[in-house]
C-alpha cells in the first residue's frame with residue numbers, strides 16, 4: 181500500500197481524525213450544557229451486546245459483521261440514519277470495535293474540498309473503518325470522489341491545473357465506510373445506493389430507556405430506584421442522549437436539595453425546575469407548539485415561518501423538535517405546512533377555535 185500520497189491532496193492534513201468530534205446537536209436543547217462531552221463518551225456503549233434497544237438494526241448489523249469476519253473481508257458500507265441522539269455515532273464506533281479495526285472520524289461539513297477526502301482515503305490501512313458523520317452535508321466534489329472510493333477502492337487525483345491537468349488513479353486500501361445522517365432523505369440517490377446496509381434507528385421505548393438510565397446511573401455511581409428510572413425514561417422523548425442528560429440534571433437536584441438518591445418524587449421535582457414536562461417536551465418543543473397554535477391558529481404553516489417565530493433555525497425545528505412531536509401525535513406534516521393536532525391543543529391546555537375544518541383531513545378539497 182502506498183501511504184505517501186497525501187501531497188496530492190490540497191493540504192487537507194488538518195481535517196478529520198479528531199476523535200472528540202461532537203455534532204452541533206449538543207448546543208440545541210434548552211438543557212444542553214458545555215463541558216459534558218467527555219461524559220457522553222464515558223456513557224457510550226462499546227460493544228454490540230452493551231447497546232440497549234434497536235433490536236432490528238442490531239440483529240441485521242450482527243449478521244453483516246459476522247459474515248464479513250468469516251469471509252475475512254471488510255464488510256459492506258454501512259449507513260446509519262435517524263434523529264439526533266439515538267446512538268448513530270455510538271454504533272459507528274461499535275462497528276469498528278466489533279471488527280477489531282481502527283476508526284477514522286470526520287464529518288460531511290469538514291470535507292469541503294475533494295483533496296481533504298483524498299488525503300483521508302489514501303491514509304487508510306486495509307480494513308479501517310472511515311466514519312463520516314452528517315454525511316448528507318458533504319460537498320459535491322468530495323461526494324463524487326467517494327463514489328469511486330466506495331465502489332472500486334480507488335481515487336482519481338487531479339494533478340496540475342488547466343489544460344495540463346492530469347488525473348492519476350490511485351489505489352486505496354479496502355475499507356468500510358460508515359455514514360451517519362439525521363436526514364437520509366437529503367442524501368443523493370447514487371450515494372445512498374452505494375451503501376450495502378442501511379440501519380434505520382428508531383425512537384426507544386420507555387422500557388428500553390429505563391435500561392439506558394439504569395446503566396448510566398451505575399457508571400456514574402448515582403443511587404436511583406425503579407420509579408426514578410421510569411420517571412426519567414418517560415420524559416426522555418424516546419432518546420438515550422436526553423435520558424442521560426436528564427439523569428445528570430436530576431442527580432444535581434438530588435445532591436443539592438435531597439439526600440442524593442433519586443426517587444420518583446425527586447425526579448419530578450427536579451424536572452419541573454428544568455422545564456421538562458410530563459411528556460418530556462422542553463421549552464423549544466413547547467415554543468413550537470405554542471407558536472403553531474396561538475400565533476398561527478393551528479396551521480398549516482411553513483416550517484421556516486414556524487422557525488422564525490420561535491427564533492430557531494429551520495433545520496433545528498425540522499430535525500430536532502418535529503420528529504418527536506410527530507411521533508407523539510401533536511404535529512402533522514402536510515403538503516401545505518405544519519398543523520397542530522387536537523392533542524397539541526389539549527397538551528397546552530388550550531381549546532381549538534370553533535368551526536375549524538378538521539385539519540387531519542384532505543384540506544385541499546375543503547373549498548369545494
Ligand SMILES: Nc1ncnc2c1ncn2[C@@H]1O[C@H](COP(=O)(O)OP(=O)(O)OP(=O)(O)O)[C@@H](O)[C@H]1O
Nearest residue numbers: 205220223224232264265266267268269270420421
Ligand atoms: N443504545 C444505547 N444504549 C445506551 N446509551 C446510548 C445508546 N444510544 C445512545 N446512547 C447514549 O446517547 C448518547 C448519544 O448517542 P450518539 O452520540 O451515538 O447519538 P447520535 O445518533 O450519533 O446523535 P447525533 O445525530 O446527534 O450525532 C451517547 O453518548 C450514549 O451515552
Ligand SMILES: [Mg+2]
Nearest residue numbers: 203268269313
Ligand atoms: Mg453522532
